[in-house]
Amino acid sequence: MKVYIVSLAAGILVGIIYALLQVRSPAPPAIALIGLLGMLIGEQVVPTVKRVVAGEPVTAAWFRSECVPKITGAPPKPDGTTEPRVTLSARGKEGGQ
Template structure:
């Protein structure tokens, strides 16, 4: 039930923002797509900040995980790494 209430709250917030900037809902296609892109990028802010605070590498995370989430699985030439491979690479870098 909580995800539904949170989704409703986010929708109301977006509706208020649309009203403030003078965009009618449903938004014109370009505005709607840019808004969706903003949502995808905004979702990545929290994990990136958490990694920065924890002192973990951020650039590789953005290039791999964030890019794949925002742009789709085809983003990046490298195949997705398994959790074991990612952990092994991190340990190898820390030892060097």
């Protein structure tokens, strides 16, 4: 039940922000997608700040292995780098469809 209340509260907050920015809800697709990207990036602020507060270094390698996959949805490879997901359009080009 708590998750539903938090979700409702977040929705109300976003609705207030939309009203202050004078953006219709639901937002036009480009605005909504940029907002979703902002949420994904914002989610990575907390683990980064926790790492800084704990005195651990925030290196590019750590960011690439821990944060980038969560933002892009690309699964991390064993070496810590990420590989972009294959989309349907990319499959069609490679598969000769």
